[in-house]
């Protein structure tokens with residue numbers, strides 16, 4: 425039996441691959457592991473059946489045999505540890521790749537999520553226009569540091585790893601912000617990630633789910 429992940433039955437990102445099941449799909453594609461997807465609605469995510477898998481009532485989850493996992497980072501790490509291709513064999517390089525996963529999730533993603541949340545929940549509030557430049561500057565600080573680290577390299581630490589996979593996915597959420605245009609090395613880094621065949625397959629799969637959720641035109 426292949427592992428089963430959960431995803432939105434109709435993603436609010438309209439198939440842009442920004443929801444976090446995309447990271448898990450991409451990791452599974454990179455290692456060549458087939459998977460099943462169970463689609464859930466917002467209401468189903470809050471029901472006991474899903475809460476038994478995910479205490480916060482979110483996607484993605486991952487089930488494989490007796491193992492049930494939540495948190496996209498933990499799921500990607502598990503996949504990377506179980507299969508070759510997403511973590512280096514050398515123990516020090518492996519530890520550094522895992523550090524980049526944590527950096528993406530714990531240092532780079534939070535200010536990006538805060539900006540998205542502000543747009544979603546506060547954009548009609550009188551303080552939003554004043555707050556946005558502050559949120560943008562917090563992101564810029566991280567992007568500048570990341571761009572300096574990356575330099576002319578293709579990936580964050582040697583070969584492509586789970587650290588790059590998570591980082592590219594985290595950065596993609598800035599697509600509509602205009603901020604990435606200020607950091608051409610990062611824009612090129614994201615493009616390299618998106619060009620990977622495994623990414624393309626994962627993206628197509630989640631887009632197909634969104635398209636099937638839409639009523640036929642007319």
Ligand code: GTB
Pocket residue numbers: 435436437438442443444445466469481482483484494495496497
């Ligand atoms: N830390 C957890 C992880 O990494 O797995 C966070 C999981 C999470 O936030 N899941 C979201 C969710 O289930 C979906 S991905 N939300 C439903 C809820 O909390 O009730 C977040 C997401 C949603 C939408 C967009 N978008 O529209 O662009 C992007 C990202």
